[in-house]
Amino acid sequence: MRPDRAVPRTAHRAGCHERKGGPSMLLNKIVVAEDDDAIAHMVNMALGDAGFLCLRARDGEEAIRLVRVQSPDLLILDVMMPRCDGIEVVRRLRADVVTSKTPVLMLTALSSVEDRIEGLEAGADDYLSKPFDLRELAARVKALIRTSRRERERNPATDLPGSSAIDRHLHELLRAGVRAAVVHAHAVGFEDYAADAGYARAEDLVKSLGATVLRVAAAAADGAFVGHLGGADFVVTVPPAAGEPLARDLIAAFNAERRGWGADALRLAVAVVSTDGIGPGDPDGSDELARRMAAALRAAKQRDGSSHVVWAPAGG
Structure with missing residues (x-):
């Protein structure tokens, strides 16, 4: 042998x-x-x-x-x-x-x-x-x-968990019935910036924005999850009480740093959504969370300047 x-x-x-x-x-x-x-x-x-x-x-x-x-x-x-x-x-x-x-x-x-x-x-x-x-x-x-x-599953631009990892993380939160705030940050005007500035500068901006989101989230809560959906969109999950303070801190950091990125025209829209009311194992839970996030982000984009919106149920 x-x-x-x-x-x-x-x-x-x-x-x-x-x-x-x-x-x-x-x-x-x-x-x-x-x-x-x-x-x-x-x-x-x-x-x-x-x-x-x-x-x-x-x-x-x-x-x-x-x-x-x-x-x-x-x-x-x-x-x-x-x-x-x-x-x-x-x-x-x-x-x-x-x-x-x-x-x-x-x-x-x-x-x-x-x-x-x-x-x-x-x-x-x-x-x-x-x-x-x-x-x-x-x-x-x-x-x-x-x-x-x-x-x-990591986004190559930022080395943060990408869209499939974010989906799995949110699914696991909902399945386990974990109460959390889901924070979605979007740089409004990024597409126009990328078209004018070119790929290399746009990628540098995304890397810088990702580093800022990661730093602010780490300071906001122990064990915060930070993911990069793509483009200039980031998702963070933190305990419920940390959601809105995190949104404010993200906007403050973005406004302070965007001039150094050569991105004065950009503004940050932030949605803060709670998982409350979505039961463990709810087959429609992911869809409901997505609806909440879309509604809150849409409202934040419609406001002037960088702004955040906390989702509330209709009539709430």
Whole structure:
């Protein structure tokens, strides 16, 4: 047996047979690039038990092809592969814009520091040495996918959570019945500014505005969530009592800093919306919150200068 073919240590008897057939939209997809049938089968069973769909590649070239075609959530890659070894596979994946963001967990029985460094410098995200515990493998896979998903969901301009992360955060708040103030800040006139100033200056303004929102929100409440919807739109969630003070502080900071951004013509419209009255698990909760936010932001935009509006129920 070759040294890189050491069989993993099993902490439990994997009870799921290898999944076959087309990929499922409901499961995280993992390409398992391993030419040893016994190891591949054990990995497939263990990860199948953990809720993953495993797609087998028997050599490096097939691994590259599957990653390009299937866009998996993760690649588990043996270092010693026929046709194209694991180090070269990682280099080629990282050099291709289509596959460059795919997280890679490398498996190896090569224990020297130099071998591990070579793989990490080529672009691998993590290493697991054989023999390994299948529970540790599953835990590392889940951690890498979580990290990768968070990175993909960040807005590239500000490195803040993007629209899908904001949606998930608000959904979780509503599902759990957490009382919160949702604050939506929008720089009115940003589209015209971007058209006149150009992409580079507009992006610089968005970065500066994002840093300001993050700083003010952090000072307003411990554990404040700050997300970037895109353009010049930001969402912050804080405890109910901190919502309106945060809106005032955001406007004060914006008005103080916009001259330095070369954006005197811009003004900040801020909506402050409560989650009160939206029951846990309410199927229409997200729609109701969106209606409240749209109404309050629309009213704030209609006012002169930078302004905030606190949502109140009709007749309230």
